[in-house]
Amino acid sequence: MLRLYDNHLSGNGYKPRLLLAHLGRTYERIEVDILKGETRTPQFLEINPNGRIPVLVLEDGTCIAESNAILFFLAEETRFLPSDRLARALSLQWMFFEQYSHEPCIAVARHWIQHVEMTGAQRAQLEAKQEGGRAALAVMERHLGAAAWFGGDAMSIADIALYAYTHVADEGGFDLSDCPAVNAWLGRVEEQPGHVPMNPAPAGIVEPANA
Amino acid sequence: MLRLYDNHLSGNGYKPRLLLAHLGRTYERIEVDILKGETRTPQFLEINPNGRIPVLVLEDGTCIAESNAILFFLAEETRFLPSDRLARALSLQWMFFEQYSHEPCIAVARHWIQHVEMTGAQRAQLEAKQEGGRAALAVMERHLGAAAWFGGDAMSIADIALYAYTHVADEGGFDLSDCPAVNAWLGRVEEQPGHVPMNPAPAGIVEPANA
Numbered sequence: 354m355l356r357l358y359d360n361h362l363s364g365n366g367y368k369p370r371l372l373l374a375h376l377g378r379t380y381e382r383i384e385v386d387i388l389k390g391e392t393r394t395p396q397f398l399e400i401n402p403n404g405r406i407p408v409l410v411l412e413d414g415t416c417i418a419e420s421n422a423i424l425f426f427l428a429e430e431t432r433f434l435p436s437d438r439l440a441r442a443l444s445l446q447w448m449f450f451e452q453y454s455h456e457p458c459i460a461v462a463r464h465w466i467q468h469v470e471m472t473g474a475q476r477a478q479l480e481a482k483q484e485g486g487r488a489a490l491a492v493m494e495r496h497l498g499a500a501a502w503f504g505g506d507a508m509s510i511a512d513i514a515l516y517a518y519t520h521v522a523d524e525g526g527f528d529l530s531d532c533p534a535v536n537a538w539l540g541r542v543e544e545q546p547g548h549v550p551m552n553p554a555p556a557g558i559v560e561p562a563n564a
Numbered sequence: 565m566l567r568l569y570d571n572h573l574s575g576n577g578y579k580p581r582l583l584l585a586h587l588g589r590t591y592e593r594i595e596v597d598i599l600k601g602e603t604r605t606p607q608f609l610e611i612n613p614n615g616r617i618p619v620l621v622l623e624d625g626t627c628i629a630e631s632n633a634i635l636f637f638l639a640e641e642t643r644f645l646p647s648d649r650l651a652r653a654l655s656l657q658w659m660f661f662e663q664y665s666h667e668p669c670i671a672v673a674r675h676w677i678q679h680v681e682m683t684g685a686q687r688a689q690l691e692a693k694q695e696g697g698r699a700a701l702a703v704m705e706r707h708l709g710a711a712a713w714f715g716g717d718a719m720s721i722a723d724i725a726l727y728a729y730t731h732v733a734d735e736g737g738f739d740l741s742d743c744p745a746v747n748a749w750l751g752r753v754e755e756q757p758g759h760v761p762m763n764p765a766p767a768g769i770v771e772p773a774n775a
Binding site: 402403411415417418419420421422423425426429438439441442443445446448449450452453454456457474477478481489492495496 | 628632636654661700703
């Protein structure tokens with residue numbers, strides 16, 4: 354059975370949880386407490402030397418890290434990875450945008466505000482993070498003014514990657530009220546059959562809803 | 565003909581330049597002056613609303629942004645993208661590692677030290693960037709202690725993505741002398757037939773060396 358090292362607060366962990374639900378896959382969810390440093394123990398560094406969740410462990414013990422690489426692996430030969438070469442590249446374009454221009458601002462601001470006692474250095478960087486996050490949301494709003502989805506003509510892993518932290522951007526101090534196209538897209542993602550909310554089941558075996 | 569919006573100082577721009585050289589593809593290189601804000605003009609934002617180089621423009625005018633998405637697009641059905649599903653996922657794992665944990669530290673420290681007058685905020689963050697970069701290099705050193713390449717059993721786009729800024733990490737204040745496996749890997753990348761150095765040809769048509 355697939356095993357997912359995960360944290361219930363993490364949007365990066367939510368990405369594979371959401372795709373696994375859409376795919377109707379059963380998996381074992383292992384909760385890792387980021388705030389207690391459980392991703393930096395020698396045992397965890399054997400699983401991912403970069404010390405981060407999520408990590409997907411395959412039946413043969415192979416570990417795949419990086420949320421968007423996990424999405425790509427799980428989505429191959431399903432409707433969540435476009436079969437067209439250009440649409441596949443544009444899906445990846447948006448997934449790299451997510452990890453470079455979106456997550457380091459929106460997810461990090463949310464983490465600082467919601468989950469930790471901010472250090473002085475973090476407090477000094479918060480405004481720059483929020484400015485970067487607003488710029489990323491503006492890029493998304495511009496794209497969604499002319500297209501329904503990010504990776505092609507249907508929901509793909511690019512939409513799952515961007516949905517994870519966009520739908521909780523308010524927790525990072527972002528106001529989505531002036532992003533009507535983003536709001537409409539969030540609604541389209543949530544209306545898809547098989548959608549599950551961010552808050553995961555407790556650690557243990559996760560069965561798909563339609564099982 | 566393919567067109568590449570690029571900057572001669574950029575490792576992210578070097579990634580597609582290096583792969584295009586290996587593939588023997590002719591392309592038109594457009595130099596964009598990042599330091600003069602040429603990626604933020606209304607004209608450039610039509611090409612990439614996220615305001616960054618590189619951007620690959622296809623014959624039909626379609627634009628692909630994000631260096632690693634460009635690598636993936638160009639590499640499909642060539643030896644630089646592994647044909648094995650797991651090796652493909654692990655290549656992407658390392659490419660997302662590069663954009664999240666490596667480039668924002670190593671490339672940014674190099675940029676601040678080499679190409680701009682540092683602001684106070686940048687100066688305050690430099691030590692954290694260098695600590696992050698050293699951690700990323702340590703993850704690479706650990707991997708290369710047991711494997712010759714990042715994406716499989718031959719050089720792939722994961723190696724090109726990581727080579728771009730690793731081989732100039734010294735310009736960001738990083739000392740690679742205690743990373744023997746990384747140094748050996750840099751040498752393997754440079755020994756590949758078709759390798760070209762980072763410093764590009766002037767703007768204009770770039771013909772492959774073997775043309």
